[in-house]
Amino acid sequence: MAADKVDPIHQFHITKILPINVGHYDVSFTNSSLFMAMTVIAATAFLILATSGRSMVPNRWQLVAEMSYSFVANTLRDAAGKAGMKFFPMVFSLFMFVLVANLLGMIPYFFTITSHIIVTFCLAMLVISTVVIYGIWKHGFHFFGLFVPSGVPAALVPLVTMIEVISFLSRPISLSVRLFANMLAGHITLKVFAGFVVTLSAAGVAGMAGAVLPLAMAVALTALEFLVAFLQAYVFTVLTCMYLNDAIHPGH
Amino acid sequence: MVERPTDASPGGPGSSKDDEEELARRLERLGESLETRRAAEEAENRKGRSSGFAQATKVASEFVAGVIVGAGIGWGIDKAAGTSPWALIVFLLLGFAAGVLNVLRSEGVVADAGARLREAEPKETRRPDRDGDRPAP
Amino acid sequence: MASNVNTTAEVHHGGAEHGGAFPPFDSSTFASQILWLAITFGLFYVLMSKVVLPRIGGILEARHDKIAKDLEEANRLKADSEAAGAAYEKSLAEARKKAQAIASETRSVLNAALDAKRHEAESSLSTKIAAAETAIAGIKAKALAEVDGIAIETAETLVSTLAGESVGRDEVAAAVAAVTAK
Structure with a gap:
């Protein structure tokens, strides 16, 4: 068990709980799937239970639920205007899903689904596909005006357009890499410091004295990671809103 | 003969003077708090958010x-x-x-x-x- | 001991987890993760958009309406009380004006009555004084006339008593008149 604690990568391993195979694909129910389900259950249960009172003067939990609602609504309205509010359920779901997944991951021995690039990439792709599909559906060919800059010499237009397209395509990657890298790096760092504490305190009195510093670091990092867990969910939401804004108002 | 209620003897109409002042004060307070609420509501509507984190x-x-x-x-x-x-x-x-x-x-x-x-x-x-x-x- | 456990753990992972690839980049788990993410997130989206968001939105809406209504009510009541205060002030001022008018009117009426009474008293007094003065003048004249009569009679009596002879009344009267004329 001590070895598990010291190995900072172990926490990201995916273990099968219920092996399922569909054709060539291994779609087993894994610990990752379990925590996805737990994220959904935890977030939904919290939001429903917190608002069960439906009181005029909210209690603490209802206030948290209401605050997350108005927070996402304000962010979306600020970034994408009134027209963006039709995406509110999607943006809110993304925010709550990422936030609750990040926070659940902070609990010791829990799996952090957002520390896997494929999960964050899928969420980012969901956003970008929404932007592209809605943009083309709403504005047709006009939507591609997003990639053609104005005020650039004609000779450079193809080059700049190419760069703009790559820049646009890099959005889901940067969006997912950022969330993934933050969660991964945070959890590895935490694990490493926690490992120091365990290893040093196992080495007697002097070791315990020496473990104080890494312990303090681990505590500080935990606090920081909670902040990061929220902040990354927020950044993900803000960027989602801004990309949606491009789909709603792609210019003339 | 021309008796103003404000400078009459204390006791009877004197207390009505206090009531009047008290009422005026309360009205003023109410007005202030109403004003604050409205201002807060407006501020909330165009609240800007900027985070100081750059990373x-x-x-x-x-x-x-x-x-x-x-x-x-x-x-x-x-x-x-x-x-x-x-x-x-x-x-x-x-x-x-x-x-x-x-x-x-x-x-x-x-x-x-x-x-x-x-x-x-x-x-x-x-x-x-x-x-x-x-x-x- | 610890290193022993460590190696066995690594061996275990190496066996079960596809050659110990860095788990987040282990593509053999991607299919499962994508599928389950789609299922769970889809479910989450449906739950959010059909149940949770209408619920919270309804609560917020209701509160917003209530607050707006209460604020309006408070504003209205404030305006009402201000209007009532203004009406009170106005009626107070009116009452003062009225009272002043009544007072001055009363004062002038009383003054007039007083003046009339004084005039009456003065005039009756002066008539009385005039009457008294005439009476006094009459009495005085009468008395003066009687003084002559008495003087004549006294002189006549004195003369008759002292001289023993009767003097003619006319003479006496002439003599008295001569004396009083001096």
């Missing part, structure tokens, strides 16, 4: 994402057209440029493609800054 992961992910996409497109074209390694080289360079553009954009040095195109139309929305990322440790 390396943001810049890194923006840049790396550009390069990755460029390399991916180049690799794909090479694979499809058998032009290896020329498309990879060209698109890696373009990806590099896009990465730099991403970074400049996320730092607000260069206007967003959308924002630049939208300049002509009146902006009804305010774009929040993109500075929110990992806090400075």
Whole structure:
């Protein structure tokens, strides 16, 4: 068990709980799937239970639920205007899903689904596909005006357009890499410091004295990671809103 | 004969004077709190949000994402057209440029493609800054 | 001991987890993760958009309406009380004006009555004084006339008593008149 604690990568391993195979694909129910389900259950249960009172003067939990609602609504309205509010359920779901997944991951021995690039990439792709599909559906060919800059010499237009397209395509990657890298790096760092504490305190009195510093670091990092867990969910939401804004108002 | 209620003897009409003052004070307080509420409501409507966090992961992910996409497109074209390694080289360079553009954009040095195109139309929305990322440790 | 456990753990992972690849980049788990993410997130989206968001939105809406209504009510009541205060002030001022008018009117009426009474008293007094003066003048004249008569009679009596002879009344009267004329 001590070895598990010291190995900072172990926490990201995916273990099968219920092996399922569909054709060539291994779609087993894994610990990752379990925590996805737990994220959904935890977030939904919290939001429903917190608002069960439906009181005029909210209690603490209802206030948290209401605050997350108005927070996402304000962010979306600020970034994408009134027209963006039709995406509110999607943006809110993304925010709550990422936030609750990040926070659940902070609990010791829990799996952090957002520390896997494929999960964050899928969420980012969901956003970008929404932007592209809605943009083309709403504005047709006009939507591609997003990639053609104005005020650039004609000779450079193809080059700049190419760069703009790559820049646009890099959005889901940067969006997912950022969330993934933050969660991964945070959890590895935490694990490493926690490992120091365990290893040093196992080495007697002097070791315990020496473990104080890494312990303090681990505590500080935990606090920081909670902040990061929220902040990354927020950044993900803000960027989602801004990309949606491009789909709603792609210019003339 | 001309008896003003304000300078009459204390006791009877005197207490009505106190009542009057008290009422005036309460009215004033009510007016103030109503005003504060309205101001707060208005402030809430156009509240700006700016986070003071600027971080390396943001810049890194923006840049790396550009390069990755460029390399991916180049690799794909090479694979499809058998032009290896020329498309990879060209698109890696373009990806590099896009990465730099991403970074400049996320730092607000260069206007967003959308924002630049939208300049002509009146902006009804305010774009929040993109500075929110990992806090400075 | 610890290193022993460590190696066995690594061996275990190496066996079960596809050659110990860095788990987040282990593509053999991607299919499962994508599928389950789609299922769970889809479910989450449906739950949010059909149940949770209408619920919270309804609560917020209701509160917003209530607050707006209460604020309006408070504003209205404030305006009402201000109007009532103004009406009170106005009626107070009116009452003062009225009271002043009544007072001055009363004062002038009383003054007039007083003046009339004084005039009456003065005039009756002066008539009385005039009557008294005439009466006094009459009495005085009468008395003066009687003084002559008495003087004549006294002189006549004195003369008759002292001289023993009767003197003619006319003579006496002439003599008295001569004396009093001096």
